[in-house]
Amino acid sequence: MRVLIVGCGYVGLPLGKELVRLGHDVFGLRRSVLAADEMRTAGIQPLLADVTQPDSLAKLPRDFDWVVNCTASGGGGAEDYRKIYLEGNRNLVAWLAGAPLKKFVYTSSTSVYGQNDGSIVTENSPAEPEAATSKVLIETEQLLLAATKNNFPAIVLRVAGIYGPARGHSFKQFLRGEARIEGDGARWLNMIHRDDLIGVISAALAGGKPGEIYNVVDNQPVNQRSFFAWLAAELQAPMPATIASESEGWRRRGITNKRISNAKLVAELNYQFKFPDFRAGYAEEIVKIKTRS
Numbered sequence: 001m002r003v004l005i006v007g008c009g010y011v012g013l014p015l016g017k018e019l020v021r022l023g024h025d026v027f028g029l030r031r032s033v034l035a036a037d038e039m040r041t042a043g044i045q046p047l048l049a050d051v052t053q054p055d056s057l058a059k060l061p062r063d064f065d066w067v068v069n070c071t072a073s074g075g076g077g078a079e080d081y082r083k084i085y086l087e088g089n090r091n092l093v094a095w096l097a098g099a100p101l102k103k104f105v106y107t108s109s110t111s112v113y114g115q116n117d118g119s120i121v122t123e124n125s126p127a128e129p130e131a132a133t134s135k136v137l138i139e140t141e142q143l144l145l146a147a148t149k150n151n152f153p154a155i156v157l158r159v160a161g162i163y164g165p166a167r168g169h170s171f172k173q174f175l176r177g178e179a180r181i182e183g184d185g186a187r188w189l190n191m192i193h194r195d196d197l198i199g200v201i202s203a204a205l206a207g208g209k210p211g212e213i214y215n216v217v218d219n220q221p222v223n224q225r226s227f228f229a230w231l232a233a234e235l236q237a238p239m240p241a242t243i244a245s246e247s248e249g250w251r252r253r254g255i256t257n258k259r260i261s262n263a264k265l266v267a268e269l270n271y272q273f274k275f276p277d278f279r280a281g282y283a284e285e286i287v288k289i290k291t292r293s
Ligand SMILES: NC(=O)c1ccc[n+]([C@@H]2O[C@H](COP(=O)([O-])OP(=O)(O)OC[C@H]3O[C@@H](n4cnc5c(N)ncnc54)[C@H](OP(=O)(O)O)[C@@H]3O)[C@@H](O)[C@H]2O)c1
Pocket: 006, 007, 008, 009, 010, 011, 012, 029, 030, 031, 032, 033, 035, 049, 050, 051, 052, 069, 070, 071, 072, 073, 074, 084, 107, 108, 109, 110, 159, 160, 161, 162, 163
């Protein structure tokens, strides 16, 4: 297949490398010319454009079978989200209209689920987030799913917290000594290793159904206390300090507490996890840290 990866960063670059390994003809799009050599080394053909600038897209070839949009805002607020996710996807849909596209995969986020009661969340659960940034992601998903009515083959992946080499929010906080246990530490964390996200994107390109939403998360949500207790035991480090639970303020601040189900992903894409839980996924990083110290 001729594949375009829009946003060739932490996920997009190794995804491209993997798709090259599988025999596909892979192009990677980003704004920075500095990354072109890195892409070429991975076997990816670099294209320079900015998804927020339709004129820059208009200059590019558009005869792709598969397109993956994994651009990221790099943090920021709702306005940044609006530009990169909502307008970026809108521009991509307009640019690709009428092209011979077979699949378009967008990496949304499980932050679209606003649940804060620890409940199990499937793709059929309400996605009614409080956070302004997550509301933009919902608008973005709706834009793409509406486009499927005009034969635009969009698939939405709702991705949990990504971890892997040099990444992982709570893990890095723990290593820096900045992690805190909120109240009784019962709040659930939902994660996915980068290699599995790459595997799921490949599976969605090959077998995902346009118009569908799939949660992308490993087999085992873990509560904050258990996660830190495991790290503390593995690294023979102290448990983080406990702070008062602000659960009353969670909803207002957009903090969620939920267990995301991957049942649809497993059943419909037949996906087998390389790292079914955080213990398997962090094992390599733990060994690296232990051998350094
Ligand atoms: N981090 C998480 O835990 C998490 C959770 C759920 C979902 N996600 C989603 O997962 C996806 C992959 O994230 P990641 O960690 O791989 O992000 P990343 O490392 O920040 O990479 C983002 C890529 O997008 C490119 N980019 C940014 N703005 C662009 C623009 N306007 N036009 C063209 N390219 C642009 C960047 O390159 P240039 O700067 O050179 O343009 C970079 O190559 C993102 O869609 C993110 O929203 C992440």
